[in-house]
Amino acid sequence: MLAAALLALPATVASAGELAIAVENIGNSEGHLRVALYREGSQFLKQGQEEAATFRNAAPGTMVFAFPDLAAGRYGIAVFHDANANGELDSNLLGIPTEGIGFSNAAKANFGPPTFADVAVTVPDEGTVTTRAPLTY
């Protein structure tokens, strides 16, 4: 019973790492910046597969988000500028995103999103790792 409870806990807090991301090139203060974290092994960019997700009011320029208390491992982050604050990444009739998007490792979209391998950042047992996500509109 005790063993099962221990197993259910996330990797020990004592050895947790942190992933910080600088979202750059934010065009304006409209709506929200939405940031989603995916762990290796989950389906990258698939709804419901996020390890964690957060949003804040948009501010032009650069905003920094941090995900503390992460188990060591490889993670990827996707960001979009939800300018109309509808909670969704809007796209046009041809399926091309019409709001600013960015990815950890400054990975770039190229007629489609980057792969997890392109965006993956390794978080160690301890300490903070920082990465960048310049938005492109």
Add this chain to the structure above:
Amino acid sequence: MIDRRTFMTSLAVAGLGLTGISGAALADANAMRHRALNFQVGLRERPWLLGWQTLAAPTVSAGSAEIEVEGRIPPALNGDFCRNGPAGHEVFGHRYRHWFDGDGLVHRFRLADGAIRHEGRIIDTPKWRAEQAAVRPLYDAFDTDLEGASVSSLDSLNPGNISIIHHAGRLLALWEGGSAIELDPETLAFRDFVTLAPEARGMPFAAHPRLDRDGTLWSFGTAGFAGKIVLYRVNPNGSLHGIHLLDVAPTPMVHDFLITARHVIFILTPWRYDQAAGETFLEKHVWQPQAGGQALIIDKDDPSQRRIVELPPFWVYHFGNAWEDASGVIRFDYCRYADPSMTTEAFRQVMNGEAPTGTGASYRGARLDPAKGTFSESTLIDGPATEFPRVHPGRIGRRTDRTVMLLADPDAGVDHPLFATTAMVDRESGRIDAFVHGPTEIAEEAILVPADGDETDSGAGWVLQTVLDYAAARTRLKIFDASDLSSGPVAVATLPYALPLGLHGNFMKA
């Protein structure tokens, strides 16, 4: 312990990481620099390649004191003649691969009571501004692949470099792979991408919209990656009337289209998009003549009503005009290429300092019978290559017999292989009224400006066009009496500089 060699390698890697240039990107950049040298070498041997020299400065202007005018600019001809075309052929010494790659130069001749001034500027698109800030090319182009460049949106690459129109009080620079670009009508500066509706943001919008009799603007965009052609109907006040997505897969390259009183017509050639076929947008188009072509005829008021007529395989950039005759047969005129070799060969060769090869277009008059499903045509000009057919701008979709166009006639007696003759062709009478320019003048698109109030296709009015005199290193505006080209221009205005050869323009009466 770090030895010196490891240290040097780390430095090099760190340096590259800072600027974000990968090894492959360096190879591409080197190829672009090499091309710039090839061009300069070729220019010495073939001085007419001046037409593809990159514009040295992002803005040009000349007032009436600096513009030499021979003859007399008709005082009744008041307004703006605006043109567009790729002119930023090099980005900090990196030369693009294809004529259609470079940043657009929009320029305007303003004619007022017989006086003239000229202004031009490279469109300061987000793409242009980002590259100016980075001091190097950052983005892929129509036929230049830059390893490591990303495509987050079509407009991130948009150089706005093919045409320019006035509609609903707005001045619009047009590419065809992304949105229309609204310009400041006075300064010609970039204002914004035009978004007709939130769901249409960033979608392709053609360089050849067709202006209907009531001021409605019809346009389209091709999206080979999605297997679609997008049809736009824009109200006379600039708002969106409607968008229809047409399933056309595989999607051919489509540069121009046609309207009549009742129909919108797409000529679908067998030059088709295949995502896997190559690296650049141009390379992804595969010539498949065995597949033949098709005319897609769409009801203007109900785009779900469509007919298809099978066509022989050919490539076409430009149409003159289309209309329906009394029996419902669609008549149109166009410049027909046997294949797209001019685009895949000649327009790369001139960028690399080479003489162009490729097959030019013949001029045809066609009949398309939607009821019978038949197509027939006659060849009106063959031998000299033809291009840039233009008609009375107020009669799009209605009958016109007169089309002004350019000819490249090997027997014209000029010193270059490019367009040297401007011709008004009257299909009804069979008369061709032509003027051969000077031996070192390259003719650019000629447009018809009807006389004030002339709604008919009488031929009254003017023909305006620019020419590049590569020997003098000067661009000239020539104004002809539209009913008498062969007598020569009534006025020639010579700018104190040479501009790269452009593509399309239009006149907006004051």
